[in-house]
Amino acid sequence: MADAAYTYDYSPALVPAADERGEGMWRWRRLLPLDGADVFPLPVGGTPLVAPPRLRAALDLPGLLLKDETRSFSGSNKDRATALCLADAARRGAPAVVAASSGNLAVSCAAGAAAVGIPAHLFVSTHTVSPHKVALMRAYGATVWRVDGPYEDAYRLSEAVCARLGWYNRNTGTNPLAVQGKKTVAFEVWEQMGRTLPDLAYVPVGDGTTIAAFVVGCEELVRCGVAARVPRVIGVQATGAAPLVAAYAAGRVDWTPVPSTTFADGIGVGDPFFGRAALEGVRRTDGEYVAVDDDAIRAAIALLAQTSGLLAEPAGAAALAGAIAHCAQHRPGEERVLVLVTGTGLKDQRWLPQGGGAAIEVGPSLDAFLAALERADGSDST
Numbered sequence: 001m002a003d004a005a006y007t008y009d010y011s012p013a014l015v016p017a018a019d020e021r022g023e024g025m026w027r028w029r030r031l032l033p034l035d036g037a038d039v040f041p042l043p044v045g046g047t048p049l050v051a052p053p054r055l056r057a058a059l060d061l062p063g064l065l066l067k068d069e070t071r072s073f074s075g076s077n078k079d080r081a082t083a084l085c086l087a088d089a090a091r092r093g094a095p096a097v098v099a100a101s102s103g104n105l106a107v108s109c110a111a112g113a114a115a116v117g118i119p120a121h122l123f124v125s126t127h128t129v130s131p132h133k134v135a136l137m138r139a140y141g142a143t144v145w146r147v148d149g150p151y152e153d154a155y156r157l158s159e160a161v162c163a164r165l166g167w168y169n170r171n172t173g174t175n176p177l178a179v180q181g182k183k184t185v186a187f188e189v190w191e192q193m194g195r196t197l198p199d200l201a202y203v204p205v206g207d208g209t210t211i212a213a214f215v216v217g218c219e220e221l222v223r224c225g226v227a228a229r230v231p232r233v234i235g236v237q238a239t240g241a242a243p244l245v246a247a248y249a250a251g252r253v254d255w256t257p258v259p260s261t262t263f264a265d266g267i268g269v270g271d272p273f274f275g276r277a278a279l280e281g282v283r284r285t286d287g288e289y290v291a292v293d294d295d296a297i298r299a300a301i302a303l304l305a306q307t308s309g310l311l312a313e314p315a316g317a318a319a320l321a322g323a324i325a326h327c328a329q330h331r332p333g334e335e336r337v338l339v340l341v342t343g344t345g346l347k348d349q350r351w352l353p354q355g356g357g358a359a360i361e362v363g364p365s366l367d368a369f370l371a372a373l374e375r376a377d378g379s380d381s382t
């Protein structure tokens with residue numbers, strides 16, 4: 001099924017040929033509502049697909065692949081939607097761009113707005129927003145509105161502001177271009193996997209746009225006639241904000257809102273603004289929803305960093321935590337298992353893994369170093 005807001009005249013001709021030129025996400029311009037390459041100056045899309053040998057061995061998942069969205073210009077998958085929305089805003093001559101965010105979307109929007117020269121007004125919840133991310137938004141020159149309420153209140157206020165002032169709305173659950181931008185991650189995975197889709201895909205879920213867009217992207221490849229079938233898509237929520245897990249298990253398309261208690265701010269959404277599409281999309285793939293607790297997310301951050309050299313924030317590592325828990329039960333064997341790593345750990349250092357490598361005081365001489373090394377080795381072996 002295509003995204004209801006946009007359909008295309010699907011055929012293999014919409015898919016870029018292997019030798020066709022085109023930068024990052026704009027390579028897929030025939031499957032996008034607009035080609036922003038000449039308007040949006042930052043590089044976007046084209047993130048690496050990593051086959052991590054040590055992580056594969058540690059988890060006994062020989063077919064594991066990581067789509068590393070941490071390598072995007074602001075360090076998260078939000079940049080794909082930002083690029084499309086801000087190209088649109090720039091073309092329309094928007095006086096200002098507005099977004100509500102748990103953090104990453106606002107940082108992304110601040111960077112993108114700076115690049116195209118539109119003032120950004122960002123609405124965040126004082127309850128959950130990371131102070132480091134607020135500092136980043138301001139560093140890019142954006143105005144940050146700190147709302148005393150949960151994320152959902154910040155979202156509603158930002159919608160009211162757009163309605164009253166006519167400012168451009170880049171909200172993930174409202175602007176249909178967000179799904180169009182984010183679906184390109186599926187296209188890239190297909191191309192990077194030798195023009196096939198994985199068997200299983202694990203995707204973190206907050207508002208639900210990322211997962212709904214991933215499903216749309218896979219479905220469009222099938223409709224173009226270049227993929228045989230979509231992967232089973234597994235939505236991963238934090239136990240402390242898992243309204244869709246219960247709704248999916250009950251076979252429903254609505255959910256009971258919950259207060260968020262997870263530390264994974266990017267997915268700390270108790271009443272998702274794109275939940276219905278997120279539930280329906282996963283159901284069309286015959287997928288599942290799973291919940292992982294904060295300890296499992298912390299462990300996934302550490303494992304990812306220490307076996308693959310990739311640093312994720314909590315929401316960015318949640319899908320890996322979900323894959324670990326789910327694969328332990330449903331042994332996927334040789335199946336190709338994709339995990340979306342959606343956000344970098346460099347933006348909020350509160351959640352860096354503890355207990356990794358050591359930091360040891362040492363004097364400036366070689367003798368002092370050798371003595372310290374001996375002591376460290378001794379304490380290692382005791």
Ligand SMILES: Cc1ncc(COP(=O)(O)O)c(C=O)c1O
Pocket residue numbers: 076077102103104105172204205206207208209210211265266267313315316342343344
């Ligand atoms: C790093 C990261 N991963 C995943 C998500 C969840 O994406 P969505 O809200 O589209 O479900 C977010 C949302 O902010 C995020 O920042």
